Amino acid sequence: MxxxxxxxxxxxxxxxxxxxxxxxxxxxxxxxxxxxxxxxxxxxxxxxxxxxxxxxxxxxTPGILGYSSRAELAQNVAAADEAKQEFVSQINDMEVGAVLDNSDLTRFAVAGGESAYKVYCSQCHGAGAEGAVGFPNLNDDEWIWGGTIDEIYATISHGVRYEADDDTRVGEMPAFGEFWERDQIRATAHYVASLSGDEHDEAYLEEGKTLFEENCTACHGEDAGGIAELGAPSLNDAIWLYGGGVEAISAQINNPQHGAMPAWQERLGDATVKQLAVYVHSLGGGQ
Incomplete structure (x- = not known):
């Protein structure tokens, strides 16, 4: 050894x-x-x-217990759906404004609306509802079509300029470039810019004010505060859908852009649309 x-x-x-x-x-x-x-x-x-x-x-190999993680997930989802069905049924059967009178339903609607918003609305209005050029910010107090819970519900339900829905919101601004001179457009743009304190040329204000009063107040209001029933936005608060400044305002007066929003009522169902309305209303700008 x-x-x-x-x-x-x-x-x-x-x-x-x-x-x-x-x-x-x-x-x-x-x-x-x-x-x-x-x-x-x-x-x-x-x-x-x-x-x-x-x-x-x-x-x-299936294993002798026959366990399936997918089957377990399906059971959990079904249990969750069953648990929330009572709230969904209540929301579905009441007016959207009544949801705000019930604290439990409001909390449920805000949570459900936030989930639906992330799936269907964030692509245009942003993950934080901050909006973008051509897509309104949903956090502030500026509402093109009104910010009450009923008005928000109507806008989500039927959309804006959505031809497939007979009750869609419809409001269009004429292209003033078709019948105004360039100087008239520029004068009006300078006047509109002055209403919110944007940079402007004082030399254009008198003519611009006259043109605005004769052609624009019918929709935007005598104080330029906007008229929600017509979908005419406020022009005196420096909140611009298509950009501020004389050049951007001139472009919009000359050949205005008109965005469109789909109607969600038929796609999502009334209960989900109401939850979306409650969520958007809760963001801070709801009237």
Missing amino acids: SKKEIDEISGVETTGHEWDGIKELNTPMPRWWLWTFYGTIVWAVIYCILYPAIPLINGA
């Missing part, structure tokens, strides 16, 4: 292996580590027997 070699520095037995003068110490793994490792092997075998585990060509 060969004598075991002991390393002179460490005092530990070597394995007898040597590479380029380097010898390997014989340091076995701790017992607790080995038993833990063996335990994981046993656990893996038991798991493969009980649960789906081993990949096959068209699936995996």
Whole structure:
């Protein structure tokens, strides 16, 4: 029997292996580590027997318990849907304004409306409802078609300039470039810019004011505060849908842009539209 070699520095037995003068110490793994490792092997075998585990060509071994994470998810979703159905039914059967009179329903509607908003509305109005050029900000107090809960509900339900819905919001501004001179457009733009304190040329104000009073007050109001029934926005608060400044205002007067919004009533159902209305109304700008 060969004598075991002991390393002179460490005092530990070597394995007898040597590479380029380097010898390997014989340091076995701790017992607790080995038993833990063996335990994981046993656990893996038991798991493969009980649960789906081993990949096959068209699936995996089902396991003797027949467990399915997808089936469990479906059960959880069904349970959640059943739990909220009572609230949905109540919202569906009442006027949208009545939802705000019930604190429990309001909380539920805000949560449900926020989820629906992220799926259907955030692409245009932004994840935070801050809006973008051509898409109104839903957080402020400026409402083109009115900011009461009933008006918001009507706008979401029937859309804006959505031809497929007979009750859609309709309001269009004429293209003044078809019958005004360029100087008239510029004068009016300078006057409109002055209403909100934007940079403007005082030399245009007198003519611009006259043109505005004769042609624009019927829709935008004598104080330029807008008329929600006509979808005519306020022009005196520096909140611009298509950009502020004389150039942007001139472009809109000359050949106005008219955005469109789809009607969501038929697509989402009345209960979801009401929840959306409550959520938008809760953002801070609802009247």
